[in-house]
Amino acid sequence: DAKTTQPPSMDCAEGRAANLPCNHSTISGNEYVYWYRQIHSQGPQYIIHGLKNNETNEMASLIITEDRKSSTLILPHATLRDTAVYYCIVRGGLTGTASKLTFGTGTRLQVTL
C-alpha cells in the first residue's frame, strides 16, 4: 500500500471549514484513499473513501486531485466535537480478502472557539 504524508497538526475555528491535506504520490491505479478519525480514548471512526472522483457524505467531502497524488478532506462547518486525529490511508480495493489498513500518525485537528 502507498505511503501517505500528513501535517502533524492543524487548528480551525469553530464554524469554519477544516481542510486536511494528504499526499500520496506513490498511489497506484487500484488504490483507494480512506479517511478515519480518532477522538481521544475512542476507537477510530470511518469518515469517507474514494478512488478518483470527489465524494461527499453527511460527515465530510473528499477532494482527490486529477493525478490522484494528493487529496483533501473537508469538514464544511467544524465544531468542537470534530477535534480529533485524522488519518489518511491508501490501500488496494481488493474484495474477498482482509482489508489491512495501515495507520500512520495522522493530523491532530484542534477546533477552537
Added chain:
Amino acid sequence: SQTIHQWPATLVQPVGSPLSLECTVEGTSNPNLYWYRQAAGRGLQLLFYSVGIGQISSEVPQNLSASRPQDRQFILSSKKLLLSDSGFYLCAWSEKTYNEQFFGPGTRLTVL
C-alpha cells in the same frame, strides 16, 4: 444495524498474568475481524485478522494470540503478559465486499 462490543473497557494486570479480551459483532454474518494495538502516543498497529471461523493471520510476532471460535466472536489472549503489552486494544470488523472497517470502543490494558 451492526454493532461491535469489546470488554472489558479497562484492565490492569500484573506482569506474567494471562489475558483474555473479547470482541463480538452483531447484525452481520461472516465478517472479517481484526485486532489492533495502539501504544501511548503512537499509531495503530494491526496484530491479527480473521476471514472466518478458526482462520487467524498474524501480522507481527509477539506475545499474543488470537482465536475465532464463533463467526462473530474474536478473542485476544496471552499466557504471560509483558510490560510492553500495555496499550489500547481495538477490535474492528468489515464486510467481505466493502473495505471500510468499523471499530469497537477499545480496551485499555495496563500491565504493571
